[in-house]
Amino acid sequence: MRESRTSTRIGIAVNTSAGVDYGRRVPSVGVWLRSDRAWWSEAEVGSLAANPLKFKFARAPHLRVAAESWPPHVQVEELEAEGGQKVTRAAGPMANFLDVLAKSLNFTYTVVLGDGYWGAPDANGTWNGMIGMLLREKADFGLGPFGMTHARSAVVDFTMPIFREVLHILVSRPRPEPDPWGFLAPLAWHVWVALALSCLMVTAVAVAVVRTLGFGGPSSVQQHLWACYGIFLSQTLTWVPTGLSLRVTIWLWLTAVLVVMRSYSGALTSLLAVRTVPIKYDSLDDVLRDSSIKLLLEGSTALTGHLQTAKEGVYGQLADAVRTRGRTIRASRMQEEAYAHIPDGRHAMFLEAVGCNKVYSDHFSRTGQCDFYMSRGVFWPLFYALVVPKDSPLRELIDARILALREFGIYERWALDQVANRTHCLKLPTKLKLQEPYNLIGLWAVFALFGIGMAIAVVILGLELIVSSLGFQERA
Numbered sequence: 001m002r003e004s005r006t007s008t009r010i011g012i013a014v015n016t017s018a019g020v021d022y023g024r025r026v027p028s029v030g031v032w033l034r035s036d037r038a039w040w041s042e043a044e045v046g047s048l049a050a051n052p053l054k055f056k057f058a059r060a061p062h063l064r065v066a067a068e069s070w071p072p073h074v075q076v077e078e079l080e081a082e083g084g085q086k087v088t089r090a091a092g093p094m095a096n097f098l099d100v101l102a103k104s105l106n107f108t109y110t111v112v113l114g115d116g117y118w119g120a121p122d123a124n125g126t127w128n129g130m131i132g133m134l135l136r137e138k139a140d141f142g143l144g145p146f147g148m149t150h151a152r153s154a155v156v157d158f159t160m161p162i163f164r165e166v167l168h169i170l171v172s173r174p175r176p177e178p179d180p181w182g183f184l185a186p187l188a189w190h191v192w193v194a195l196a197l198s199c200l201m202v203t204a205v206a207v208a209v210v211r212t213l214g215f216g217g218p219s220s221v222q223q224h225l226w227a228c229y230g231i232f233l234s235q236t237l238t239w240v241p242t243g244l245s246l247r248v249t250i251w252l253w254l255t256a257v258l259v260v261m262r263s264y265s266g267a268l269t270s271l272l273a274v275r276t277v278p279i280k281y282d283s284l285d286d287v288l289r290d291s292s293i294k295l296l297l298e299g300s301t302a303l304t305g306h307l308q309t310a311k312e313g314v315y316g317q318l319a320d321a322v323r324t325r326g327r328t329i330r331a332s333r334m335q336e337e338a339y340a341h342i343p344d345g346r347h348a349m350f351l352e353a354v355g356c357n358k359v360y361s362d363h364f365s366r367t368g369q370c371d372f373y374m375s376r377g378v379f380w381p382l383f384y385a386l387v388v389p390k391d392s393p394l395r396e397l398i399d400a401r402i403l404a405l406r407e408f409g410i411y412e413r414w415a416l417d418q419v420a421n422r423t424h425c426l427k428l429p430t431k432l433k434l435q436e437p438y439n440l441i442g443l444w445a446v447f448a449l450f451g452i453g454m455a456i457a458v459v460i461l462g463l464e465l466i467v468s469s470l471g472f473q474e475r476a
Contacts, residue, residue, distance in 0.1 A: 039063075039107070039392065047396035050148075053404060055397055057106040065109045066130040066139035068116055069332030072349050072358040072418030073145060078113060078167040092233030093414035094143050097162075097405065104401055112139050116286060116298035118146055118332035129300050131156055133390050141394055145384035147302035157390055160399040161383035162411055167303070168376035170349040170356050171281045172342050181447035187260075188266030195260065197449060199228040202253045202334060209246050214244025232257055287348050296337055296349040299328030303350070305381055314379075335359055343371055350380075354415055360426065370425035 005143060020141040039061035058327030069076045074094035081087040088111040090098065091095040102109055107147055119131025119142075127135055134156055138194065148158050184192070195425070206224045210216045217239060218224065227237055231254055241247045281287055284343070285376065287295070297303065307319040329337050338359050343349040385402075388394045405411050 038395075040460055043397060044395035047393040051400075052102075052396050053400040054107070060106050060108055062111050063107050063109045063140040064138065065141060065143050066112050066133045067143040068114060068130060068330075069120065070094075070145075071332075071335055072357075072415060074143060076111060076113060090143075092418060093411055094145060096414050097411065098143060100405070100459065101401055105397060111143075114138075116332060118144065118298075118331070119152065120300040120305040121151070124347070127155060127187055131387060134387060137389075141389075141392070141398070142387040144386055146387050147382040149302040149305065151305055152302070152387070155390070157389065157392060157395050159395055160402045160406075162402055162406070163264065163415075164381065164383050165352040165354065166378040166382075167380040168349045168353055168356050168378055169281055169284065169287055169376070170338060170342060170351045170374045171347075171373050172345045172361065173371050173373045174277045174279050177398045178449075180443065183268060183446060185271060186264045187324040192261070195232070195257075198256065198275070198301040202228050202249060204247050206246060209243065209249065213243055213245070216246040217241045227293055228253060231457050232261070234261070279373070281348055281373075282375045284314060284318065284379045286375075286377075288314070288321055289323070291321075292346070293325070294347045295326035296334075296340075296341065297322065298328060298334060298350075302382060304328060309389055315384055335362065337374070339363065344370060353378075354419070357422040357426075358421040360424075361422040362424055372425070374426075393435070 039057060042057060043055075045051060049055055062275065067074060067076050072092055074090060074092040077089045079087045079089055090111050098109070114130050114133050115128055117129035119127050119129030121127050128131070130139065131146070131152060133139045134142055142156075145162055146152065146158070147262065203221065203224045206227075207219065207221050208218070210219050210224075223239070225238075227250075231250075237250075241250055261367060281290070281293070287293060304322075306315060307322055310316045310319045334349070334355065335358065338349055338351070353373075355373070356372070359372055360370065360374075361414065363372065386398060388398070452475070
């Protein structure tokens, strides 16, 4: 790293192999050393050339580059240097691209920090963030990368897109939870109702057949109902049906129960051996339906700008949800907020895929655990690019270099290097093999039903004793 000084500007020499650059900000607040803008005319000539990729400034101008932290694309830090001066340090894939751009075009630069936002208009139409810095001529171009929207294109020019991104829902990782009523899960509730009604129907038919023919089996409704219930639990009959019609009725019930209960026992065995992990929030609709979950999103972005005017549809619903239970955060604080709030299960964050991967990677590197889940459902697709002032000749010069960068997949490689440990947490299993015995918490419903049955049996026993005692007294 080497710093060079002249009487009119402060510059840096870039090191593309290191992937880190340093810029210097002047100690006087709000005052920036500026070049004489002679480079503008020279850049106009270069932008009209047949091959802008070959253009290079004859004398290196000094440019001011607006940048804010957005891990993993760029990380900007302001450090105290010797003599009380502040040094702005940038790192990450976008910083690497800035180094390559500076070397290719032959310019030096200063990284300029703003208010922490990318740029959106307020109620008065004044733009904040890095876009506002360009409009106030405090920067020569914005590093971003910025989501490309119509509102922004009205005040600045976008370069060629560097990449495309979509937003995901980042929530706490679902965990297997005990389901005390899981023994009923193999069959839907309407199947259980159908079985109960079928048992009553078989009982009615069997009683009608016996009473019509006068033979074949017991004529008591209680005995036939108990027989149907016993067959349901794979028990044998205490009596033998002799009539053909009664045998056919019982055979049909035996066949139906055999098919259903064999299917039930196989499914129950699978459920006990493999626990299913419920995924509660896997799309934007899931988050909007749950009014108890709080929303975290980056402020002054293309999305928040759109939500200010959205009245209908899913984005209209999202705008209402953000107003009532949402909170906007600076891009540089997104990761810290994710670690602080999402694990409690009551927060959801809107974050790009690469940002989710960065959270995955850094958290796993520190803790060795995967405590976050990135939804499979996506929304708000956007192309991302750098921004320059309107009619700036830098756009064509930067476009030529972005195209070369994209053709070789260099930027994607830089971005992946920032999330080396993401792969371990990317594929969340929806089923987990049972590695520990079931405890009472997971099976309390079975014992509760057993206890209720025993209580009912005790009550019936008491009633039978009372009735028997009254009958004995009458006979006496």
